[in-house]
Amino acid sequence: MKILEANAGPLTNFEVLDFLRSKGAAKDPTRVLAKVLPSEYKVFDYLNRTPACNQTREAVIAFVEKSKEYDLAKAEILNIINLRPITPVELFPIIENCDVRMGEEATERMEEMGSMVEHVFPTPQIQPTLEATPNEGNEAETMEEQEGAGDAVEEPIQTT
Incomplete structure (x- = not known):
């Protein structure tokens, strides 16, 4: 290279x-x-x-092309690519002066941009894995263990 x-x-x-x-x-x-x-x-x-x-070079290039209609700064485009926000709540903090720049239909444009991001970039396949507990079949024991876990209180060590 x-x-x-x-x-x-x-x-x-x-x-x-x-x-x-x-x-x-x-x-x-x-x-x-x-x-x-x-x-x-x-x-x-x-x-x-x-x-x-999960991103590809083609998807990044396609997003940059499609985002031109929104008149975004390079830093905003970079943050959207890195974070993959798909809701207006996630997009508003990324785009500076969003209300002023997007006009009265800012929320609608943010929803449109979010759906475009969701369409261009694949959904990340990252799912938290749930570890199987040893008492998986016995719900009564599992609930007792969970209830008892909060009962333990550490006593302070006293020095003289």
Whole structure:
């Protein structure tokens, strides 16, 4: 890989993740063979838990093209790509002076933009895993354990 222009601008999370994948971060489960630093593995692990893990270069380019009609700043586009907001509540803090710039139909435009983001970027496949409890079949014991868990009170240590 050759750097054509140093410090050309900020990168999206997808671009950073793509770069780390190209260095071999995804291919080395032992984390010894690839030329990836431990700090880069931490970044790689974090970005794999964000919407960037499912994005593609084509989707990012398509979003940038479609977002031109909203007259967004580069930083706003970058934040939308990184965060994948799909509701007006998530979009309003990202877009500066949203009420003024979008006019009276700001909420409608934000809903339209949210549905466009949802359509362009795939839904992240990140779901919290529920660990099976040892007493999975016995609900009475599980409820007793949950109720009893809050009863334990630590007493302060007294020194003389």
